[in-house]
Amino acid sequence: MQHLPDALVSIRDFAPPRTRATNRVRDAYLRLRKKLHIEGNQGDSALVPEDLERIRDPILGPETFERLESHVFDLLDKTFAAWIDEEETPHRFCACLHQESAPDDLFARWAAARGHDILADGKPDGRRRFAVLPSLDPLCARDPEGLKRLRQFCDKIEGQKTKLLFCGSAVQWGFLRRVSPLGLQVTDVRVIPPFDGRALADLLGIENASRQFRSRSSGADILKIKGNELEDDYLIDLAAGVRGCPWAALQMVNRSVSSQQDADDAGATWLARYDWPGLPPQHARVSRFLLHAVLIHGELAPQDLGSALPIPVPPGLVRALAGLGYLQLAEDGAVRIVPCMAAHIRRVLSEAGFPLGEV
Amino acid sequence: MEGRAEQIKTLLNDFGTWSVLQAAGIGLLFFLIYKAVQFVLPRLAELLPAKLRIMVLNAVPLSRLVLMIAALTLIVPLLFNITVENFVLVLSALGVALGFALKDFATSAFAGLVAVFEKPYRSGDWVRIGPDYGEVIELGSRALKLRTADDDVITIPHSRIWSENIINANNGENTLMCVAEFLIDPARPATGITGLLTDVALTSPYLDWDRPVAVVMNNETQGTRVRLRAYPFEIRDQFAFISDLTERGRDAMIAAGVRIVSLPDFSGGKG
Numbered sequence: 042m043q044h045l046p047d048a049l050v051s052i053r054d055f056a057p058p059r060t061r062a063t064n065r066v067r068d069a070y071l072r073l074r075k076k077l078h079i080e081g082n083q084g085d086s087a088l089v090p091e092d093l094e095r096i097r098d099p100i101l102g103p104e105t106f107e108r109l110e111s112h113v114f115d116l117l118d119k120t121f122a123a124w125i126d127e128e129e130t131p132h133r134f135c136a137c138l139h140q141e142s143a144p145d146d147l148f149a150r151w152a153a154a155r156g157h158d159i160l161a162d163g164k165p166d167g168r169r170r171f172a173v174l175p176s177l178d179p180l181c182a183r184d185p186e187g188l189k190r191l192r193q194f195c196d197k198i199e200g201q202k203t204k205l206l207f208c209g210s211a212v213q214w215g216f217l218r219r220v221s222p223l224g225l226q227v228t229d230v231r232v233i234p235p236f237d238g239r240a241l242a243d244l245l246g247i248e249n250a251s252r253q254f255r256s257r258s259s260g261a262d263i264l265k266i267k268g269n270e271l272e273d274d275y276l277i278d279l280a281a282g283v284r285g286c287p288w289a290a291l292q293m294v295n296r297s298v299s300s301q302q303d304a305d306d307a308g309a310t311w312l313a314r315y316d317w318p319g320l321p322p323q324h325a326r327v328s329r330f331l332l333h334a335v336l337i338h339g340e341l342a343p344q345d346l347g348s349a350l351p352i353p354v355p356p357g358l359v360r361a362l363a364g365l366g367y368l369q370l371a372e373d374g375a376v377r378i379v380p381c382m383a384a385h386i387r388r389v390l391s392e393a394g395f396p397l398g399e400v
Numbered sequence: 401m402e403g404r405a406e407q408i409k410t411l412l413n414d415f416g417t418w419s420v421l422q423a424a425g426i427g428l429l430f431f432l433i434y435k436a437v438q439f440v441l442p443r444l445a446e447l448l449p450a451k452l453r454i455m456v457l458n459a460v461p462l463s464r465l466v467l468m469i470a471a472l473t474l475i476v477p478l479l480f481n482i483t484v485e486n487f488v489l490v491l492s493a494l495g496v497a498l499g500f501a502l503k504d505f506a507t508s509a510f511a512g513l514v515a516v517f518e519k520p521y522r523s524g525d526w527v528r529i530g531p532d533y534g535e536v537i538e539l540g541s542r543a544l545k546l547r548t549a550d551d552d553v554i555t556i557p558h559s560r561i562w563s564e565n566i567i568n569a570n571n572g573e574n575t576l577m578c579v580a581e582f583l584i585d586p587a588r589p590a591t592g593i594t595g596l597l598t599d600v601a602l603t604s605p606y607l608d609w610d611r612p613v614a615v616v617m618n619n620e621t622q623g624t625r626v627r628l629r630a631y632p633f634e635i636r637d638q639f640a641f642i643s644d645l646t647e648r649g650r651d652a653m654i655a656a657g658v659r660i661v662s663l664p665d666f667s668g669g670k671g
Contacts, residue, residue, distance in 0.1 A: 216609070
């Protein structure tokens with residue numbers, strides 16, 4: 042576990058891992074081929090979300106995720122413990138952000154595990170000395186009424202003595218910073234650090250120390266080290282593909298197990314490169330607006346779709362995006378982003394010029 | 401007369417059909433390459449990330465210039481015997497030809513050359529030339545083509561840059577300022593309107609977060625004109641953005657009790 046990041050990073054220093062230069066060219070070329078509807082990714086798996094449902098036995102179980110979570114909790118303690126204990130501090134408001142692909146309840150579980158007060162409904166409570174706002178969802182409503190509530194919240198916390206730790210996604214923070222005085226009130230903004238290929242290799246080894254992982258495209262052992270670097274590009278590309286979010290990376294590994302039974306020669310587990318789905322071709326523009334709105338709101342109820350989007354949503358689009366693996370639908374029809382798709386969604390939106398904040 | 405005939409003899413190379421064919425072949429080849437570039441690059445630009453689109457579009461006129469120079473460099477030595485005297489002779493002959501027969505074309509072509517370097521407009525820019533406003537979709541050697549919001553294509557000779565102001569709304573960037581205008585009753589207090597309209601802009605899905613939002617008011621004869629200024633993140637959403645700001649801005653003001661001034665129709669119903 043020696044390659045896991047050892048501290049949260051400041052928002053200004055956040056730099057997602059990148060693939061090797063030659064692979065960036067290759068990826069751009071493959072994306073272009075895909076946009077031109079020329080079949081690409083020869084040699085790679087053509088896994089699509091429907092196929093993923095058939096993968097019953099993930100190779101990475103709860104232990105890996107627990108160890109990862111425990112490591113991240115330690116980083117949070119290390120960064121904020123002293124600040125939380127300080128009686129007098131000029132920094133009353135701090136923020137800790139995660140990428141959209143991290144678990145929604147990550148900070149709530151950390152706060153609960155450490156016994157901190159939680160403002161689950163986003164309503165400030167001046168009686169507490171310190172509290173954690175575990176999600177920015179209650180503050181993020183992109184409509185004038187939502188802005189009014191947000192400003193009232195900002196005024197209220199300014200007049201109270203409670204120290205607050207704002208936690209949530211980086212895109213939501215980018216929105217809040219733009220539309221409210223929170224960017225001025227919060228003095229220190231940290232981000233869960235990106236995990237590079239070596240860190241992912243450490244995580245893979247937690248439950249699978251004796252197992253060999255091979256890349257289906259290169260045939261090489263993806264954990265093999267040459268010099269001080271990973272010899273194969275698989276994990277480097279994966280880290281770049283999920284922008285260093287370890288939860289998304291682990292889920293993508295589970296999803297990328299390719300024909301495990303057939304190709305399982307010499308006890309190796311074969312991993313394919315995940316084939317990110319495209320947007321519905323005739324509705325790409327409205328799909329992007331929809332995904333952007335969901336990223337900002339966190340969760341979007343069906344009745345809010347109309348006001349959150351500038352153009353009418355064609356009937357069936359939400360289900361189509363859910364079928365492609367972008368969105369998950371709650372029983373009441375509310376939509377959320379499928380966490381491990383968030384990095385891909387960011388890439389799609391960023392290419393189209395959508396504003397996504399600093400991280 | 402003999403001296404002039406001698407000059408012309410030395411001007412032209414001793415070329416036969418083969419040289420002419422070679423020159424024609426080179427000309428054709430470069431023309432085809434340019435046509436391919438002109439076909440491929442705009443389509444490629446549509447597939448690339450938004451920030452690369454305008455850069456790739458701008459490669460079209462530049463590639464035309466480069467290809468033209470390369471073609472001339474190859475063709476001229478095949479047909480002409482290049483010396484200083486011949487060069488002057490060719491220039492003067494060209495000058496006469498251009499002066500009389502192709503004056504307007506030459507003016508536009510030269511203006512087009514200047515436009516490549518001076519950049520009053522580039523491919524992908526939104527410009528106003530005279531009464532016409534639209535996106536520059538093609539920069540030819542003689543003229544540029546604008547596509548208006550109504551999807552009309554207007555061809556405008558480059559020579560207009562000599563005589564007219566060119567208003568470039570985005571100047572090579574991927575955004576431009578959009579303005580939604582409202583005319584409100586000047587007899588009522590305007591307090592709170594700035595905040596109201598700023599919120600309308602801040603909650604627009606088209607908004608570029610990194611650019612400022614401003615509300616500007618001034619009094620006019622008919623009422624107080626309120627302008628809400630903001631930038632969309634995608635230049636081609638400008639009209640949708642203005643519609644969004646206008647629609648929600650108007651509704652928000654009406655809901656807040658602000659009276660929007662409507663002027664009587666003086667057109668007699670003909671407009």
